[in-house]
Amino acid sequence: MMSGIVKNIVLGNRYFDSLKLMRISGKIAEVQGVKKGAVVMATDLNKQILRDVGLFTAVLEEAKPDHLVVAVSLEDESYLDPVLKFIEAELEREATRSQGVGQMNPKTLESAFEALPGANLALISVPGTYAKREALRALKQGLHVFLFSDNVSLDEEIELKQFAEKNGLLVMGPGCGTAIINGIGLAFANVLKEGPVGIVAAAGTGLQEVSSLISNAGVGISHGFGTGGRDLSDKIGGITARQALHILEKDPKTKVIVLISKPPGPHTAQKLSGTLAGMNKPVVLNFIGLSSSIEKSDNVFVTKTLEDAALRAVCLIRGEEFKERVFAKEAGNVLKIAEREYNRFDEKQQYVRGLYSGGTVCSEATLILAELLPSVTSNMPPRAELKMKDAKVSAGHALIDLGDEEFTVGRAHPMIDPFVRKQRLIQEAKDPETAVILLDMVLGYGSNEDMAGALLSTIEEAKSLRQKSGGYLSVVASVVGTFEDPQGREEQIKKLTDGGVVVMPSNAQAARMAAVIVSRGRAKIA
Amino acid sequence: MDKEMELITKPMKVINIGIDSFLESLKIQGVEVVHVDWRPPAEGDSKLIEILDKLEFL
16 A cells, blocks of 8 residues: 555664654654654554554564654655654754753652652653553552553553552543643643532543533633543442542532533442432533433433533522523524525535544534434444444544544644644545534643644635535534633634634534534424 | 542642643643653563562562
């Protein structure tokens, strides 16, 4: 499939963190003569990934996990020197950048603990192979753990969480992207108003969407605990979720609690039902649109969408009556806006293509569309029967979580790096059956500093491609984030709107709008 | 006293191990944080790491 040559160069015993290497890897393909490439630490996992993408040669067999290696596919050998020079310059730049972090940083957790007496939380983002080791060391020092690393096995997760629970500590994670404690955001978090709603979430962008909507409604967040996606499975039994619920129940600032997760395992659901029924504060539940056997009670409210979970919490705080929201008033005249979009379609344009950076919002949109349209699929389906045949090529209505490993090899997550989404946008625009592109823009600390700006030129190109072949490409988006975020919610919305994008107030509303447009106004929205 | 509650009752002080860009946003928010210059232990040799850990925790 691939012509040209593959070259592997071992740059020796030099360590760079994955985010830095992804930043560099993301730029390699822009160097002349390079088809694709990556700079990685030669861990077993990375070697396997290089094998899978055809960038592995025998040179790498002997490379050790602390060896930095370059893997490139080139048009011919003459391009090797320039690309290596480029990489060296980038590595130097990244190294200089970190010097600002402080020249005398401790080398181990134990010495860091001495340097910061009273430290109470470890934020761990080392490669998965080493994550459990570092997390356990932190717990043994009496630190709570925020475990950003993924590729941590279920057995390791159980061991860490059981140890933590015995010692009155929390393990948020693995694969935890967001937490908010006393208004302070960890990793990918939004700038939120402080207030009376506490959140427990086994779903990263779920926490971001709900906390942002609550904050934007003028109510605020006390704390938001991420638990890691598997916490409520029966294997883990919801250890972190139960600890977090306990904290929120006892916290005098918290008046209402929201719990967001995929449906818990049956045993965990049963245990959780008991816990929830006995709680002295109202609890709003959201299972990303799926059902669960958790029993409702006077104090437990199940909501279908992330937006309704946020709204329900706001109503409970304000003592207002709650009504499920389909479209918000500020969305304007939905049918009119939709009509303006679909009137320009040609007859071949039939399908929605969702290009998502956030996993939870992608799942939610998939379920909303599946209720309104026939044959909706996704690469990360919330229900098994919605599985997409080939994530690389869309057919029918398809929603793609571009944060899935398949798309992120050697690159930063699509919340940071727009490259993969830009490529896919053009691919979808070239498909004559594509009618609507559905997007999420996730703001906050850690995310791209201007995702709307980064995507606009591609959206314009995609729209004009479609126009040239007749028809019209409709683009619908929602922005996950707050007015106070570094990127600014309003600025991002304005950029998108000026670029001809229909921007909706929530992910759920964006999905419904896409359904109304693609069905030429026929989708049955309640 | 409930030890878990200390997570929200004590001021947050963070040890950051791994990606250093998480430091910036914590500093902006006024959090005390120390960054660890982390490297794979024992040249990433998993058997050697296991032996080291056993010695350390004896």
